Amino acid sequence: MKVILIKTVPNLGKTGEVKEVSEGFARNYLLPNGLVKIASDATINEMETKKRQQIKKVENRAKKNKEIARKINNIKITIKAKADEKKTLFGSINAVKIAEELKERKFVIDTKYIKLEQPIKSLGYYDVLVDFGTGVTAKIGLTVAREE
Numbered sequence: 001m002k003v004i005l006i007k008t009v010p011n012l013g014k015t016g017e018v019k020e021v022s023e024g025f026a027r028n029y030l031l032p033n034g035l036v037k038i039a040s041d042a043t044i045n046e047m048e049t050k051k052r053q054q055i056k057k058v059e060n061r062a063k064k065n066k067e068i069a070r071k072i073n074n075i076k077i078t079i080k081a082k083a084d085e086k087k088t089l090f091g092s093i094n095a096v097k098i099a100e101e102l103k104e105r106k107f108v109i110d111t112k113y114i115k116l117e118q119p120i121k122s123l124g125y126y127d128v129l130v131d132f133g134t135g136v137t138a139k140i141g142l143t144v145a146r147e148e
Contacts (some may be wrong), residue, residue: 001026002039005048009035017045035124065132068107072130077101082148083123092119093144098128100139120144 001023008014018039030036037043082090093116102109115129128140
């Protein structure tokens with residue numbers, strides 16, 4: 001029996017593949033668990049259409065990320081925070097605070113793209129990497145200044 005995998009099945013195949021399986025395996029395990037659809041011309045066309053839509057969606061997201069990266073590359077931002085005399089912050093600056101500062105400048109960036117080795121805990125200048133994946137990156141200049 002030919003089936004199309006809806007989900008990846010270990011030792012069988014990945015999502016979207018057409019496989020030949022025994023009728024018993026399909027009827028007793030794969031179909032009841034919603035892992036496959038019976039392969040017909042209509043279902044194969046449907047899966048190919050979904051695949052094309054997914055590829056287009058990924059391409060659009062990559063294009064949008066490249067545009068944002070181009071706009072924010074080498075941008076300079078300043079975040080003010082309370083600090084003691086030794087320039088140690090009373091809190092820390094993390095990806096959430098950086099994303100909020102960028103949002104105020106009309107750049108909406110998910111915090112998962114902002115790469116910090118660890119939260120910033122002292123005053124000074126830092127280069128912050130924004131990595132959108134697939135080789136699309138930008139560098140932001142962050143100055144952490146004392147809040148008066």
